[in-house]
Amino acid sequence: MEIRSEDLERFFTPESVALVGVPRSEFRLGGMSFLYKLQEAGFPGRLYPINPKADAILGLKAYPGLSSLPEMPQLVMLSVAATQVPAILEECAALRLRHIHVLSSGFAEMGTEEGRHLERQVASIAKERGLLVMGPNCMGPYCPSSGLTAWGAIPGLDGPVGVISQSGLITQRLTEYTCSLGVGVGKAVSIGNGAVLDACHFLRHMAEDARIRVIGVYLETARNGREFFRLARQVTRKKPIVLWRGGQSEAGARTAASHTGSMAGEKRVWEGVCRQSGMVPVGSMGEWGDTLIAFSALPAPGGKGVFLVGGGGGNSVANSDLCIARGLEVPPLSESTMEKLRLTVPQAGSIAGNPLDDATTFGDVGYLTNVLELAYEDPAVAMVVVDRLLPRKAYHMPPDAPDTNPEAIAFLDRMRPRKPTVFVVDSDGGDPELAVRGASLRAHYTRAGVPAFPSTARAAKVLMHLYNHHARSGHGGQV
Amino acid sequence: MEIRSEDLERFFTPESVALVGVPRSEFRLGGMSFLYKLQEAGFPGRLYPINPKADAILGLKAYPGLSSLPEMPQLVMLSVAATQVPAILEECAALRLRHIHVLSSGFAEMGTEEGRHLERQVASIAKERGLLVMGPNCMGPYCPSSGLTAWGAIPGLDGPVGVISQSGLITQRLTEYTCSLGVGVGKAVSIGNGAVLDACHFLRHMAEDARIRVIGVYLETARNGREFFRLARQVTRKKPIVLWRGGQSEAGARTAASHTGSMAGEKRVWEGVCRQSGMVPVGSMGEWGDTLIAFSALPAPGGKGVFLVGGGGGNSVANSDLCIARGLEVPPLSESTMEKLRLTVPQAGSIAGNPLDDATTFGDVGYLTNVLELAYEDPAVAMVVVDRLLPRKAYHMPPDAPDTNPEAIAFLDRMRPRKPTVFVVDSDGGDPELAVRGASLRAHYTRAGVPAFPSTARAAKVLMHLYNHHARSGHGGQV
Numbered sequence: 001m002e003i004r005s006e007d008l009e010r011f012f013t014p015e016s017v018a019l020v021g022v023p024r025s026e027f028r029l030g031g032m033s034f035l036y037k038l039q040e041a042g043f044p045g046r047l048y049p050i051n052p053k054a055d056a057i058l059g060l061k062a063y064p065g066l067s068s069l070p071e072m073p074q075l076v077m078l079s080v081a082a083t084q085v086p087a088i089l090e091e092c093a094a095l096r097l098r099h100i101h102v103l104s105s106g107f108a109e110m111g112t113e114e115g116r117h118l119e120r121q122v123a124s125i126a127k128e129r130g131l132l133v134m135g136p137n138c139m140g141p142y143c144p145s146s147g148l149t150a151w152g153a154i155p156g157l158d159g160p161v162g163v164i165s166q167s168g169l170i171t172q173r174l175t176e177y178t179c180s181l182g183v184g185v186g187k188a189v190s191i192g193n194g195a196v197l198d199a200c201h202f203l204r205h206m207a208e209d210a211r212i213r214v215i216g217v218y219l220e221t222a223r224n225g226r227e228f229f230r231l232a233r234q235v236t237r238k239k240p241i242v243l244w245r246g247g248q249s250e251a252g253a254r255t256a257a258s259h260t261g262s263m264a265g266e267k268r269v270w271e272g273v274c275r276q277s278g279m280v281p282v283g284s285m286g287e288w289g290d291t292l293i294a295f296s297a298l299p300a301p302g303g304k305g306v307f308l309v310g311g312g313g314g315n316s317v318a319n320s321d322l323c324i325a326r327g328l329e330v331p332p333l334s335e336s337t338m339e340k341l342r343l344t345v346p347q348a349g350s351i352a353g354n355p356l357d358d359a360t361t362f363g364d365v366g367y368l369t370n371v372l373e374l375a376y377e378d379p380a381v382a383m384v385v386v387d388r389l390l391p392r393k394a395y396h397m398p399p400d401a402p403d404t405n406p407e408a409i410a411f412l413d414r415m416r417p418r419k420p421t422v423f424v425v426d427s428d429g430g431d432p433e434l435a436v437r438g439a440s441l442r443a444h445y446t447r448a449g450v451p452a453f454p455s456t457a458r459a460a461k462v463l464m465h466l467y468n469h470h471a472r473s474g475h476g477g478q479v
Numbered sequence: 480m481e482i483r484s485e486d487l488e489r490f491f492t493p494e495s496v497a498l499v500g501v502p503r504s505e506f507r508l509g510g511m512s513f514l515y516k517l518q519e520a521g522f523p524g525r526l527y528p529i530n531p532k533a534d535a536i537l538g539l540k541a542y543p544g545l546s547s548l549p550e551m552p553q554l555v556m557l558s559v560a561a562t563q564v565p566a567i568l569e570e571c572a573a574l575r576l577r578h579i580h581v582l583s584s585g586f587a588e589m590g591t592e593e594g595r596h597l598e599r600q601v602a603s604i605a606k607e608r609g610l611l612v613m614g615p616n617c618m619g620p621y622c623p624s625s626g627l628t629a630w631g632a633i634p635g636l637d638g639p640v641g642v643i644s645q646s647g648l649i650t651q652r653l654t655e656y657t658c659s660l661g662v663g664v665g666k667a668v669s670i671g672n673g674a675v676l677d678a679c680h681f682l683r684h685m686a687e688d689a690r691i692r693v694i695g696v697y698l699e700t701a702r703n704g705r706e707f708f709r710l711a712r713q714v715t716r717k718k719p720i721v722l723w724r725g726g727q728s729e730a731g732a733r734t735a736a737s738h739t740g741s742m743a744g745e746k747r748v749w750e751g752v753c754r755q756s757g758m759v760p761v762g763s764m765g766e767w768g769d770t771l772i773a774f775s776a777l778p779a780p781g782g783k784g785v786f787l788v789g790g791g792g793g794n795s796v797a798n799s800d801l802c803i804a805r806g807l808e809v810p811p812l813s814e815s816t817m818e819k820l821r822l823t824v825p826q827a828g829s830i831a832g833n834p835l836d837d838a839t840t841f842g843d844v845g846y847l848t849n850v851l852e853l854a855y856e857d858p859a860v861a862m863v864v865v866d867r868l869l870p871r872k873a874y875h876m877p878p879d880a881p882d883t884n885p886e887a888i889a890f891l892d893r894m895r896p897r898k899p900t901v902f903v904v905d906s907d908g909g910d911p912e913l914a915v916r917g918a919s920l921r922a923h924y925t926r927a928g929v930p931a932f933p934s935t936a937r938a939a940k941v942l943m944h945l946y947n948h949h950a951r952s953g954h955g956g957q958v
Contacts, residue, residue, distance in 0.1 A: 033875035040872075110826075154872045167793020172873045173905070180910035220796055246796040247803070284801060284936050286907055314646020317699055317725040322763060324726070347589075393519075393633045394651045396512035426652070427914075428765055428933075430922030431659035435906075435914040443909030454907075457763050 003197070005205040007132060010099050012143035012187050014075035016046040018066060018097075020088060021080035021104075024054045030103060031079035035060075037150040044147045048073055066095055075099045077140065082106030085136065086121045093129035102135035108193055109137050119195050126196040138192025139168035142175065144184060152176070152188055159184020160296045162212035164202045166191060166220050167246070170285065174216065177289040180439075182447035183296050186211050198223045200231055207235040214239055214295040216288060217279075220246040229277045236278030240295045240469050243279040244288045245270050278472050280465045287461055293451045294462040298420040300470040303382035305331040306463060307375045308355035310387030311362055316355035319387065319456045326460040328383075328467070330354055337378045344370075354381075362389050363397070365407040369415075376418045383463050384421040385456065388445075390437050405441055413448040420466060422459050423452040482676070484684040486611060489578050491622035491666050493554035495525040497545060497576075499567060500559035500583075503533045509582060510558035514539075516629040523626045527552055545574055554578045556619065561585030564615065565600045572608035581614035587672055588616050598674050605675040617671025618647030621654065623663060631655070631667055638663020639775045641691035643681045645670060645699050646725070649764065653695065656768035659918075661926035662775050665690050677702045679710055686714040693718055693774040695767060696758075699725040708756045715757030719774045719948050722758040723767045724749050757951050759944045766940055772930045773941040777899040779949035782861035784810040785942060786854045787834035789866030790841055795834035798866065798935045805939040807862075807946070809833055816857045823849075833860075841868050842876075844886040848894075855897045862942050863900040864935065867924075869916050884920055891927040899945060901938050902931040 017038070022031035035049055035058055049057040052064040063069055066076065066088075076097050078088055082104050092100055107119040119136065126133045134140050142149060142163075144156030151168060152175035161178055165171040168190040175185045187209065189202050199219060206212045215235070232241055274281040280295075282288045306328045308319050320330045333341070333354050344367070345352035350359065361368045368386070375381045389395070391403050423445045427438020438454065445452035453459040496517070501510035514528055514537055528536040531543040542548055545555065545567075555576050557567055561583050571579055586598040598615065605612045613619050621628060621642075623635030630647060631654030640657055644650040647669040654664045666688065668681050678698060685691045694714070711720055753760040759774075761767045785807045787798050799809045812820070812833050823846070824831035829838065840847045847865070854860045868874070870882050902924045906917020917933065924931035932938040 027877040029875045036878070037875065151875065152873055165793075167791065167796075169791035170793040170797065172871075173907075176871065176873055176910065176913070177908040180908040180913070182909070218793065220793070244797075246793055247800040283804070284797070284934065285905070286934060286936070289907065312646065312648035314644075314649040314697065314699070314725055317646075318649065318723075318763070321726040325762070392651075392655065394631055394655055396508045396516065396630065398506040399515070426764070428652075428768065429656040429659040430661070430918050430925065431655065432915045432918050432922075434655070434659070435918035436911045439909050439911050439914030443911075446909065455763065455765060457765075 003132065003201055005201075005208045008197070008201065008205045010074055011101070011132070011134060011141045011189070012148065013146040014045060014073070014099070014148065016048065016071060016073045017043070017075045017077060018048040018050055018069060018073035019077045019079065020050045020066065021078060022049040022051050022057050022062070024051060024057060031077065032057075034077060034079070034103070034150045037154065038148075041149040041154045041156070042147060046071070046073075066091055066097065072097060075101065077101045077103060079103040082115070082118050082136070085118065086125055089122065089125045089131060089133070090129070093125070093131055098130065098132050100131055100133050101138075101140035102133060102192075103138065103140065104135075105137040107136045107195070119193060123195045131196070133196035134189065135192040136195060139171070139190035142171070142185070142188040145186065152185065153179040157182070157184035159186050160211065160213035161185045161292050162206040162209065162215045163188035163217075164191065164199050164206065164215065165189070165218040167218055170218050173285055174289055174292075177285070178293055181293060181443050183293045194223055200224050200228050203228065203231055203235060203241075207238060212239070214292055215241045216244070216292045217241055218244045218246060218288070229273050232277040232279050237473060241279045242282055242288060242291045242295065242465075243274055244282050278469070280469055282465070286458060290451070290453055290458050290462045291465050293446060294422070294466055295469070297446070297449055297451050298422075298466055301382040301420045301463070301467050304464070304467045305329045305380050305382045306460075307333070307378070307381040307384045308387070309361055309368070309371055309375075309384065310355065311357055311359035311389070313351070313357055315387060316351065316357040319385070320355055322456045323385070323460045326464045328460055328464055331380045334378050334380050337374050340374055361386070363401065363404060365404050365411055368408065369411060372417065372421070381419065382467075383419060384417070385459050385463070386421065386423045387456070388423050388425050388441065388452075390425065390427055390434055390441065392434070405444070409444045409448050412445070412450050416449050420463065421450055422463065423450055424454070424456050424459050425452050426455060428454070482611065482680055484680075484687045487676070487680065487684045489553055490580070490611070490613060490620045490668070491627065492625040493524060493552070493578070493627065495527065495550060495552045496522070496554045496556060497527040497529055497548060497552035498556045498558065499529045499545065500557060501528040501530050501536050501541070503530060503536060510556065511536075513556060513558070513582070513629045516633065517627075520628040520633045520635070521626060525550070525552075545570055545576065551576060554580065556580045556582060558582040561594070561597050561615070564597065565604055568601065568604045568610060568612070569608070572604070572610055577609065577611050579610055579612050580617075580619035581612060581671075582617065582619065583614075584616040586615045586674070598672060602674045610675070612675035613668070614671040615674060618650070618669035621650070621664070621667040624665065631664065632658040636661070636663035638665050639690065639692035640664045640771050641685040641688065641694045642667035642696075643670065643678050643685065643694065644668070644697040646697055649697050652764055653768055653771075656764070657772055660772060660922050662772045673702055679703050679707050682707065682710055682714060682720075686717060691718070693771055694720045695723070695771045696720055697723045697725060697767070708752050711756040711758050716952060720758045721761055721767060721770045721774065721944075722753055723761050757948070759948055761944070765937060769930070769932055769937050769941045770944050772925060773901065773945055774948070776925070776928055776930050777901075777945055780861040780899045780942070780946050783943070783946045784808045784859050784861045785939075786812070786857070786860040786863045787866070788840055788847070788850055788854075788863065789834065790836055790838035790868070792830065792836055794866060795830065795836040798864070799834055801935045802864070802939045805943045807939055807943055810859045813857050813859050816853050819853055820850075840865070842880065842883060844883050844890055847887060848890060851896070851900070860898065861946075862898060863896070864938050864942070865900065865902045866935070867902050867904050867920065867931075869904065869906055869913055869920065871913065884923070888923045888927050891924070891929050895928050899942065900929055901942065902929050903933070903935050903938050904931050905934060907933070
């Protein structure tokens with residue numbers, strides 16, 4: 001059976017969904033929780049809970065089986081015991097229902113012969129009858145533009161990020177992370193065991209979806225690894241793929257702990273494959289989200305020279321250290337920039353140069369703007385990191401000093417920066433007020449097209465990824 | 480002049496402070512902002528602003544000079560032009576005022592001959608007249624127990640952390656970070672140019688202060704480097720020193736950018752010295768704060784085996800990866816622990832073992848408690864990391880599921896964990912509600928004696944530092 005990329009579109013845009021295996025009342029992960037979440041998220045299509053023993057579930061008419069529905073549902077979600085899945089797949093085939101998401105677990109992931117046998121059955125039925133099966137053992141599709149947001153950020157936000165993942169929970173958190181910063185996830189898919197449709201199918205699908213501009217992938221094992229990497233190599237010429245490789249299963253991680261050498265070797269293999277295929281390797285939730293946000297917003301840098309704008313001597317030193325440790329450069333500014341800076345930067349308590357240590361950048365947005373303009377003109381500068389402070393009680397600013405962040409955001413919203421520019425809004429610690437203001441500020445900056453990160457260390461990681469990707473793909477940068 | 484450690488105590492516990500050089504009205508960093516902050520913080524002692532042209536400043540009677548004060552102030556803060564400092568120091572000496580904090584900048588840090596000359600004058604006057612001079616060019620002392628909180632977290636919180644730093648802003652943020660999580664900074668000092676009193680003096684002082692249990696140091700250059708490292712080697716046998724080494728000045732960072740080799744070499748030298756002297760090297764604000772908090776709260780681990788408790792397959796894999804990447808181990812549990820776990824961990828959708836993937840740990844505190852007890856009995860487990868979720872709209876939990884975090888905190892508050900135990904409360908992204916709940920939760924857990932970090936990556940870094948320190952100093956662990 002040939003599976004065309006456009007065949008998968010229906011998974012993300014169903015107008016009617018049948019949920020097979022919804023208990024009458026008990027709330028638990030499965031058909032019931034999916035039905036509940038789809039209602040909560042305001043799914044605009046028709047929902048058909050199927051349970052032969054119920055008349056109505058969560059206020060919706062329930063049906064005894066797929067054959068008794070008033071229409072052909074465009075997507076079928078199965079949440080029944082694993083042993084029942086093959087028979088229901090046969091029923092779907094008989095009814096010409098082709099798009100099936102199998103939530104149920106109890107297949108090969110159990111490590112039992114019965115589980116493996118059931119999974120082989122699923123694969124062979126799908127192949128013989130031409131079914132498109134997502135899973136088993138997965139959360140399935142997520143697509144805010146069609147209201148199909150049963151398990152990621154609710155409400156969802158349509159946007160340029162696509163996600164293909166072997167972990168539902170990790171993808172849930174990723175969608176929350178980026179959506180709350182104003183960067184939407186257009187399509188996500190939790191592929192589970194991938195018995196029929198695997199990462200390759202969805203990579204091809206998202207590569208062909210023009211609205212997806214950057215693809216995040218979380219994989220623990222690569223079925224069809226060779227094909228996946230071959231495909232990735234093609235896709236990364238068009239759009240970046242940010243790959244988070246989870247260690248192998250629990251047993252694998254255990255082995256790794258006692259045989260560090262083999263783990264490192266394994267890691268090196270993946271890193272090598274990443275490099276060859278042009279994927280961007282990341283290693284944590286924060287780095288994954290940060291990098292996807294950055295790629296969705298920032299243009300290609302012309303080099304790896306970063307201009308650091310902020311205040312405080314220690315801050316400036318530490319920020320330089322963090323950028324250089326990551327492989328970036330903090331180059332001297334050109335003489336013409338320096339001449340202009342020397343006219344405005346105070347001699348005592350500030351340092352004109354790169355990093356620029358000048359507290360005026362916090363308090364005067366017009367001044368900050370001029371500094372940014374100088375940086376965009378300076379050939380030594382490829383990227384810009386601006387440190388923003390949250391006004392704090394501990395700081396020695398006049399008690400009536402205004403918070404200039406809103407003005408800065410309004411300015412950036414009008415003037416989209418000409419070189420990759422990111423902000424850092426530090427709000428660490430346990431102070432709820434700082435936490436909420438830091439999070440909101442980062443969201444406001446990110447929505448204004450200027451990704452904002454919680455630390456310079458994280459910003460530096462992301463900019464190095466950006467440089468590496470574009471240097472490799474030849475869209476900018478120099479290797 | 481011999482300077483005894485106890486002579487420095489007065490800097491942190493003055494009952495009266497004279498501020499020389501407070502402008503009549505204009506608010507700016509210096510005497511005025513210090514006076515304002517001391518009032519705001521409710522400093523309980525007497526404050527004497529000195530300005531020959533004013534009768535009153537900020538509601539306080541102003542005096543024309545030090546000699547006209549109604550008492551001998553126990554601390555003098557100078558915020559006058561650098562050129563005036565030597566004469567005022569002479570005046571202090573004549574009045575037998577010995578504890579002087581020179582805020583003023585304009586000394587050697589200017590890089591001018593005049594600046595260097597003035598700094599030499601300060602040093603020689605202090606030496607000849609037996610003055611104890613902090614600075615110049617620094618924020619000076621900070622001590623919540625005596626209400627001297629002019630520039631760190633306001634309100635401050637007394638506690639076991641001591642800080643010696645060459646950066647005021649970085650120290651301000653550190654105090655905010657730890658204090659807001661409930662871990663107080665008992666004493667901090669921003670030493671500036673250290674013309675008279677340098678890092679060695681304060682390291683000795685804090686080593687001898689029994690209430691300080693862990694010392695954080697931020698240094699960019701080490702005056703008396705040899706002496707500092709010799710001293711550190713002694714101190715780390717008694718209490719941990721967590722050293723953040725800032726790159727050298729702006730020019731140094733620049734050089735480093737074009738000569739990466741020399742930078743790396745430099746870094747290696749410091750790392751070697753850290754290792755030899757037993758200090759714990761860190762590289763960012765977050766890591767500095769996290770590590771100080773952990774050392775203030777956690778006992779010595781008996782090894783580097785970590786037990787990971789949480790839910791979600793991907794989470795478990797990723798958390799193992801992060802710990803192993805940092806040098807920790809994620810060992811198999813002993814057979815007797817496994818027997819007990821197999822009785823309670825569901826077979827489908829969970830994994831009994833290490834990591835433990837069992838969502839029941841989120842929803843049932845009694846269950847989590849039993850799991851922790853098993854871990855404390857198991858000889859394979861030296862440390863524990865517990866993943867806590869913030870209940871989120873995206874999660875498939877029953878809509879009426881209670882948040883069990885308060886119950887878990889109450890439990891931990893009664894039962895202090897028997898092995899180093901930390902929690903992870905992830906709240907990344909820009910959602911203000913998650914941010915505020917994440918920050919509060921981390922603070923509540925940390926106050927209950929269980930440090931809580933925003934990511935497993937950060938928790939793993941800290942636990943590896945803890946293991947390394949104790950393995951080295953022989954208080955526990957095995958090398």
